Amino acid sequence: MDIKIYPDPVLFEDCTDVNNIDDNLISVVSEMIETMKSVDGIGLAAPQVGLSKRFFVCLDFEDENKSQTLVLINPKITKMEGRVESKEGCLSIPGFYEYVYRYEDIEIKALDLNGNDIVYTPRGMQSVVFQHEYDHLDGVLFPDRMSQIKKDIFMKKINKEFR
Numbered sequence: 001m002d003i004k005i006y007p008d009p010v011l012f013e014d015c016t017d018v019n020n021i022d023d024n025l026i027s028v029v030s031e032m033i034e035t036m037k038s039v040d041g042i043g044l045a046a047p048q049v050g051l052s053k054r055f056f057v058c059l060d061f062e063d064e065n066k067s068q069t070l071v072l073i074n075p076k077i078t079k080m081e082g083r084v085e086s087k088e089g090c091l092s093i094p095g096f097y098e099y100v101y102r103y104e105d106i107e108i109k110a111l112d113l114n115g116n117d118i119v120y121t122p123r124g125m126q127s128v129v130f131q132h133e134y135d136h137l138d139g140v141l142f143p144d145r146m147s148q149i150k151k152d153i154f155m156k157k158i159n160k161e162f163r
């Protein structure tokens with residue numbers, strides 16, 4: 001799969017809920033996981049491969065080998081607490097990294113590929129990755145989580161690179 005690069009308009013869309021967890025979705029998810037792993041990514045959201053749908057894949061940070069992945073479909077963040085700074089990048093803004101603000105602890109509810117309701121209470125990197133990927137589903141990219149002054153400088157840099 002091709003990864004959509006900033007400023008592709010699909011990255012700014014509000015994604016719509018997944019209505020059916022069918023064979024098509026299952027094969028798209030496995031292709032996304034393959035794509036993510038092929039570029040050593042830690043998360044990939046549907047709009048990043050051109051699909052305006054509310055789901056993403058990411059590494060399972062509880063797995064020490066970093067080989068297990070998670071799929072969150074129609075996720076909803078139901079609790080947010082605390083604040084951490086995390087240095088982030090994005091496969092859709094390749095080569096650029098910057099500190100952004102995130103919630104420290106969240107609770108996030110989602111469907112898995114079997115249609116089961118799962119509640120996650122991630123910590124550390126897992127929490128940050130969930131928030132980063134979740135933002136993609138609302139058309140929000142990580143520069144939007146920077147302080148304004150940092151964002152202005154960052155946007156100037158990436159607009160020079162990608163426009």
Ligand code: CO
Nearest residue numbers: 089090091092
């Ligand atoms: Co991203």
